[in-house]
Amino acid sequence: MSEIVLKAEGVGKRFGGFTALSGIDLEVRAGERLGLIGPNGSGKSTFTNCLAGAFASHDGAFTFKGEKLGRLKPHQRARRGLARTFQLPRPFKGLTVIENIRVPLAYAGRDAATEARAMECLETVELAGKAYRMPKELTQVELRRLELARATALRPELLIADEAMAGLSDSEVDQILGLLFRLNEGGTTIIMIEHVMRAVTQFSQRLAVLVAGRKVADGEPRAVLSMPEVEEAYLGR
Amino acid sequence: MDPDLALLLNGVVSGLLLGGLYAAAAAGLSVSFGMLDVVNIAHPAFMVLGALLVAVLWGATGLDPLLLSLLLTPAFWALGALIYVAYHHFFERRGDEAIQGLAFFFGIMFIIEVGLVMTLGPEQHFADAAYANTTWRIGEIDLPLRMLVPAAVALAAIGALALFLRRSFTGRAIAAVAQDREALRLLAIDPVRIKRLAFGISVAMAALAGGALVVVQPVDAWSGHIFIGRVFAIVIMGGLASLGGCVLAALAFGVVENVTATFYGPSWSPAVAFGCLLLVLAIRPQGLFGRAA
Amino acid sequence: MSGTALPALPLPAPRRLGHAGFWLASAVAALALILALRGFGSEYAYFAATFVLQYVVLATAWNILGGYAGYVNFGAAAFFAAGAYTTVAIGKALGLGLLPCIGFAALVGGALGLGTGILTLRLRGAYFAIATLCLSVVLQTIVVNWSYVGGSRGAYVLRPREVPFGFDSYSGFLCAVVVVLAAAAVAIARTIEKSRLGLGLAALRDDEAAAEAAGVPTLRLKLIATTISGAMMAVAGAPLPYLGSYVEPNSAFGLAYAVNAIAMPLIGGTASWAGPLIGAVLLASLQQAATVTISSAANLMIVGVVLVVFVCAAPHGIIGLFRGRR
Numbered sequence: 001m002s003e004i005v006l007k008a009e010g011v012g013k014r015f016g017g018f019t020a021l022s023g024i025d026l027e028v029r030a031g032e033r034l035g036l037i038g039p040n041g042s043g044k045s046t047f048t049n050c051l052a053g054a055f056a057s058h059d060g061a062f063t064f065k066g067e068k069l070g071r072l073k074p075h076q077r078a079r080r081g082l083a084r085t086f087q088l089p090r091p092f093k094g095l096t097v098i099e100n101i102r103v104p105l106a107y108a109g110r111d112a113a114t115e116a117r118a119m120e121c122l123e124t125v126e127l128a129g130k131a132y133r134m135p136k137e138l139t140q141v142e143l144r145r146l147e148l149a150r151a152t153a154l155r156p157e158l159l160i161a162d163e164a165m166a167g168l169s170d171s172e173v174d175q176i177l178g179l180l181f182r183l184n185e186g187g188t189t190i191i192m193i194e195h196v197m198r199a200v201t202q203f204s205q206r207l208a209v210l211v212a213g214r215k216v217a218d219g220e221p222r223a224v225l226s227m228p229e230v231e232e233a234y235l236g237r
Numbered sequence: 238m239d240p241d242l243a244l245l246l247n248g249v250v251s252g253l254l255l256g257g258l259y260a261a262a263a264a265g266l267s268v269s270f271g272m273l274d275v276v277n278i279a280h281p282a283f284m285v286l287g288a289l290l291v292a293v294l295w296g297a298t299g300l301d302p303l304l305l306s307l308l309l310t311p312a313f314w315a316l317g318a319l320i321y322v323a324y325h326h327f328f329e330r331r332g333d334e335a336i337q338g339l340a341f342f343f344g345i346m347f348i349i350e351v352g353l354v355m356t357l358g359p360e361q362h363f364a365d366a367a368y369a370n371t372t373w374r375i376g377e378i379d380l381p382l383r384m385l386v387p388a389a390v391a392l393a394a395i396g397a398l399a400l401f402l403r404r405s406f407t408g409r410a411i412a413a414v415a416q417d418r419e420a421l422r423l424l425a426i427d428p429v430r431i432k433r434l435a436f437g438i439s440v441a442m443a444a445l446a447g448g449a450l451v452v453v454q455p456v457d458a459w460s461g462h463i464f465i466g467r468v469f470a471i472v473i474m475g476g477l478a479s480l481g482g483c484v485l486a487a488l489a490f491g492v493v494e495n496v497t498a499t500f501y502g503p504s505w506s507p508a509v510a511f512g513c514l515l516l517v518l519a520i521r522p523q524g525l526f527g528r529a530a
Numbered sequence: 531m532s533g534t535a536l537p538a539l540p541l542p543a544p545r546r547l548g549h550a551g552f553w554l555a556s557a558v559a560a561l562a563l564i565l566a567l568r569g570f571g572s573e574y575a576y577f578a579a580t581f582v583l584q585y586v587v588l589a590t591a592w593n594i595l596g597g598y599a600g601y602v603n604f605g606a607a608a609f610f611a612a613g614a615y616t617t618v619a620i621g622k623a624l625g626l627g628l629l630p631c632i633g634f635a636a637l638v639g640g641a642l643g644l645g646t647g648i649l650t651l652r653l654r655g656a657y658f659a660i661a662t663l664c665l666s667v668v669l670q671t672i673v674v675n676w677s678y679v680g681g682s683r684g685a686y687v688l689r690p691r692e693v694p695f696g697f698d699s700y701s702g703f704l705c706a707v708v709v710v711l712a713a714a715a716v717a718i719a720r721t722i723e724k725s726r727l728g729l730g731l732a733a734l735r736d737d738e739a740a741a742e743a744a745g746v747p748t749l750r751l752k753l754i755a756t757t758i759s760g761a762m763m764a765v766a767g768a769p770l771p772y773l774g775s776y777v778e779p780n781s782a783f784g785l786a787y788a789v790n791a792i793a794m795p796l797i798g799g800t801a802s803w804a805g806p807l808i809g810a811v812l813l814a815s816l817q818q819a820a821t822v823t824i825s826s827a828a829n830l831m832i833v834g835v836v837l838v839v840f841v842c843a844a845p846h847g848i849i850g851l852f853r854g855r856r
Contacts, residue, residue, distance in 0.1 A: 052743060053742075054739060054742075073742065073747070073749075074739070074742035074743055075741075075742045075743075075744075075745045075746055075747045075748070076747075078742070078743055078744060078745040079745045083743070084743050086739075086740065086743070090737045090739070090740040091736075091740075092732065092733045092736040092737060092740065092741070093736050094732055094735065094736050094801065095729075095732055095733065095736070099729065099732075102729060103729055103730065103733045103741065103744045103745075103746060104744040104745045104746075106726045106729050106730070107726070107730060107744070107745040107746050107747070108745055150744055151743070151744075153744075154745065270656075276656045276659065276660075278604070278659075278663070323842070327841070327842045327845075328841075331845070336596065336597075336600055336602055336796070336800065337796070337841040337845050338841075339602045339604075339656075339659060340602070340792055340793070340796050340837060340841045341838060341841050341842065343604070343789065343792060343837070344793070344834045344835070344837035344838035344841065345834075345838060346834075347785075347789055347830060347831075347833065347834030347837070348831065348834040348835060348838065351827050351828075351830045351831040351834060352831065354827045355827050355828065355831065359827075459785075462785070463667070465663055466660070466663050466664045466666075466667045469660040469663065469664075470660075470664065473657070473660070504671065504674055504675050504682075505671065505675060507667045507668070507671050508667070508668045508671035508672060511664040511665075511667050511668045512668065514661075514664050515649055515661060515664060515665075515668075518649055518650050518653065518657055518661055
């Protein structure tokens with residue numbers, strides 16, 4: 001079995017008196033495709049934000065590639081190979097499509113921000129033809145692809161795809177799924193946070209379920225989905 | 238009594254009275270900036286506009302300045318609502334409020350001030366209330382009514398506003414819009430309508446504050462400038478959306494400024510007060526009386 | 531870059547001048563301007579050009595933070611005055627002329643910008659804007675109470691008797707200095723805009739969290755921009771005492787500087803180096819003409835109205851009108 005790339009120990013987060021997340025333990029192995037699901041408000045986004053470093057502090061600890069993440073800023077985590085996409089695509093709307101990709105390349109410090117490398121990234125998401133357009137000229141699914149291209153421009157070890165398929169049509173979901181599969185074959189570990197159940201079950205090798213800020217299940221997808229507590233909490237029965 | 242102590246006590250008391258005036262000036266901004274997240278840097282300019290209109294009307298009618306400012310509030314409410322409609326149409330809706338929106342209010346401020354200079358001239362204007370020359374004395378402490386009455390009226394107006402925000406349905410909707418716009422949508426309330434109403438209220442408060450200001454001191458078209466920093470400082474120190482915090486911060490600000498002026502000369506007082514603000518921003522950005530986010 | 535629905539053919543990458551080429555072009559433009567003004571040779575031409583060009587420096591400097599990074603600085607007058615008073619203080623203390631004083635002004639302005647940035651840039655943008663307003667008041671209070679530089683009465687600065695570098699008059703020399711400063715400011719702004727720093731600032735202006743997630747160290751970039759912008763605004767103010775031979779706090783901290791520093795880039799267009807240049811030349815020339823013909827109040831009224839009309843009707847400035855994209 002491959003090595004553990006990410007380890008979360010006792011991760012929790014409170015907002016004032018409200019506990020959004022508590023005691024999350026999670027291990028993710030290199031090359032794995034993990035689905036993270038849960039009803040609205042179960043703490044998936046909070047977990048993503050803790051992992052990506054968007055909050056100044058939280059309980060517990062993350063270990064990524066053997067290094068404690070501690071209080072590293074989001075950009076420091078990004079450069080260490082921890083990438084994320086946002087629930088709603090957040091392109092830099094004042095920059096052209098290719099400039100959007102040049103931003104992470106320029107600040108990675110190792111890979112020169114050449115036009116060629118950026119174009120290569122765009123080709124993998126089939127956006128090369130719109131390289132010099134502005135983001136507002138793109139369709140919803142193209143924005144999702146741009147978001148993925150920007151997140152993976154640095155060839156991260158781990159990608160958190162936060163609802164990358166919300167609001168897309170069936171065929172568009174298939175496009176994005178295909179992209180994620182290809183990234184995974186290229187060696188990127190992927191945590192998929194998703195409400196589109198068809199995509200999650202098709203994609204995930206393993207499922208973790210959050211309910212009310214706690215992890216209630218973690219294992220083989222079919223087994224997890226048939227657990228009574230998951231059915232009850234997640235499917236509302 | 239020890240003369241230094243009497244000086245200090247008088248400094249504190251007149252500082253509190255000055256704080257009452259600051260509270261009036263800042264309360265409206267606490268609604269617009271604190272609750273609605275509209276960075277209305279023209280707020281003190283609206284106050285000066287109110288003050289000068291009161292001075293002109295006082296010259297024409299001889300009515301009490303504070304009463305005149307109360308009569309001006311409906312017109313100011315309408316002006317505020319109109320400006321919010323423009324602000325929303327051009328900036329908020331587009332998501333451009335950051336630079337362009339700030340510049341918009343900066344321009345509004347300029348137009349008001351320069352407009353006042355061009356119509357009323359650059360000189361100072363004043364309005365004398367009937368009680369302006371009366372001073373109550375309690376022991377060694379002076380209580381000039383010229384300061385006390387505006388402060389009391391201002392605090393009463395803020396109290397009424399706080400009651401409105403807490404008790405009435407519309408008031409609670411304004412408080413809710415500060416928390417979460419989506420929540421209002423679910424209740425089928427149009428957040429834009431609520432914000433328009435609230436912004437009108439904030440500008441109406443500026444008219445009242447102008448009435449108080451012109452009773453306390455002569456006002457010229459540029460008098461708003463020294464208030465810009467002060468009112469924002471007070472609103473931030475007060476924890477943004479809290480009227481109570483705003484009043485406490487205003488009183489504290491008035492005292493610090495006034496005591497500094499008493500002991501080190503008036504030219505130093507702004508620096509001390511703004512030094513406080515910079516410290517608050519650096520150490521406790523949620524304000525002295527605000528809760529941590 | 532028209533919006534017509536072309537098939538998905540990759541549009542060619544826009545060609546552009548390299549950094550060295552742009553600096554060279556700026557130097558040539560500066561030289562040409564100096565020679566042209568020399569040709570005029572009138573004191574008024576020198577004064578008017580200096581007036582307009584100091585605004586080019588100020589607006590360009592403001593735009594590095596305000597336009598590229600999207601952080602509004604209302605305290606342009608404070609930085610400008612800090613530069614002017616650095617000239618007064620250093621000139622008096624060390625007996626140095628204008629050129630070394632400009633260097634000191636850059637240091638003072640940069641330190642002020644960095645300090646303000648450290649205090650407030652971790653917070654939302656509006657706090658930075660308000661803190662810069664306060665900075666104006668604090669600095670003005672300090673200067674008013676600082677008798678060494680004249681306090682509230684102001685200070686006289688005598689122009690040196692001999693004119694350096696073979697200029698026909700000191701005004702001519704002063705004007706040439708400001709021409710060079712303006713050319714350098716525009717070239718610096720353009721270099722930043724087309725560099726990695728400019729790309730990162732543009733990213734964080736649009737979305738700070740997304741920029742962080744893309745590996746951009748947003749706080750460090752904002753501090754760099756604040757420092758450079760502050761230094762350049764102070765440099766813009768450094769020649770002021772020699773321009774009128776006299777400075778006093780109310781004019782050095784005057785609101786005309788604060789409003790113009792904001793209005794000029796916004797009217798020209800904040801996304802590119804050309805915006806503040808166009809805005810400054812237009813607005814400052816307009817004001818220079820208006821001061822001669824109508825009152826100074828009407829003068830400011832024009833700036834205010836033009837500013838409001840532009841931010842409402844043309845949010846991307848004159849450049850945005852011509853480019854018609856976004």
